[in-house]
Amino acid sequence: MPDSIPFDIPAEWADMPEMARRQALRRALRKRRRTLSATRQREASLKLCRRLRQLPEVRRARRIALYLPNDGEIDITPLIAWCRRRGARVYLPVLQPLTHNRLWFVHYQVSTPMVRNRFGISEPDTRHGAHRARRLPAWALDLVLLPLVGFDDAGRRLGMGGGFYDRSFAFTRGSGPRPHLIGVAHEIQQVRALPTASWDVPLDAIVSDTGTIRPRKAGRSYKTGE
Ligand SMILES: Nc1nc2c(c(=O)[nH]1)N(C=O)[C@@H](CNc1ccc(C(=O)N[C@@H](CCC(=O)O)C(=O)O)cc1)CN2
Numbered sequence: 001m002p003d004s005i006p007f008d009i010p011a012e013w014a015d016m017p018e019m020a021r022r023q024a025l026r027r028a029l030r031k032r033r034r035t036l037s038a039t040r041q042r043e044a045s046l047k048l049c050r051r052l053r054q055l056p057e058v059r060r061a062r063r064i065a066l067y068l069p070n071d072g073e074i075d076i077t078p079l080i081a082w083c084r085r086r087g088a089r090v091y092l093p094v095l096q097p098l099t100h101n102r103l104w105f106v107h108y109q110v111s112t113p114m115v116r117n118r119f120g121i122s123e124p125d126t127r128h129g130a131h132r133a134r135r136l137p138a139w140a141l142d143l144v145l146l147p148l149v150g151f152d153d154a155g156r157r158l159g160m161g162g163g164f165y166d167r168s169f170a171f172t173r174g175s176g177p178r179p180h181l182i183g184v185a186h187e188i189q190q191v192r193a194l195p196t197a198s199w200d201v202p203l204d205a206i207v208s209d210t211g212t213i214r215p216r217k218a219g220r221s222y223k224t225g226e
């Protein structure tokens with residue numbers, strides 16, 4: 001596996017069918033982030049959270065969806081206490097039990113009962129009637145921080161492959177209220193150039209431990225950071 005940042009897609013993958021190549025890329029990038037030491041993980045988390053706290057979309061948001069880190073994902077949970085101190089509400093994704101690969105967003109408090117979903121990720125337990133009422137429709141969120149498996153400097157993204165975020169936020173292509181969508185990842189998740197899928201939901205920004213990418217609507221993008 002090449003160690004370069006951005007990750008170079010190996011030449012041998014060129015002949016693979018598109019979906020198989022995306023799968024191989026996911027496997028390589030997930031392995032990359034899982035092999036980070038605890039120290040590197042902690043440093044990256046603190047640097048990312050510092051960046052996020054400075055973004056206007058983050059500072060203005062009152063209803064923010066985060067995630068609990070899994071599989072080496074960059075840890076943004078230090079933001080939870082910060083959000084609460086500022087009076088912002090924190091929401092977590094929950095797999096919808098009946099609809100195919102869509103997410104609910106449930107208000108997350110210290111007292112929220114949690115349960116592991118089928119991927120082993122802890123999520124608010126919506127079997128309790130009282131907590132069902134804490135669900136918010138996706139359009140009513142101000143900000144969503146999406147965990148990325150990969151990204152490139154044009155702002156394209158690769159997720160876990162379930163299409164959960166793509167389906168849940170497909171409505172953002174239309175008019176009407178919509179949350180800001182900010183993808184987050186380790187610097188080492190960057191890929192030289194990712195293929196686009198027609199269903200990919202465009203992001204407002206991608207923030208890593210070392211920089212922020214602001215995709216331009218017309219396709220060009222710019223990076224700020226160290
Ligand atoms: N922390 C976190 N929470 C999240 C997401 C995420 O990416 N990160 N999701 C973002 O979508 C949703 C869960 N999506 C997931 C999609 C695939 C796999 C996964 O590990 N798939 C396995 C095989 C699946 C199986 O066991 O059937 C794999 O690819 O190896 C995990 C989560 C909701 N919660």
Ligand SMILES: Nc1ncnc2c1ncn2[C@@H]1O[C@H](COP(=O)(O)OP(=O)(O)OP(=O)(O)O)[C@@H](O)[C@H]1O
Binds near residue numbers: 160197
């Ligand atoms: N809006 C949508 N409606 C129906 N199917 C969709 C939609 N968006 C994505 N999909 C399907 O979801 C599957 C996974 O998509 P993709 O490989 O882009 O996942 P991903 O972007 O890695 O995942 P995620 O969105 O969970 O981060 C694809 O097979 C795709 O056809």
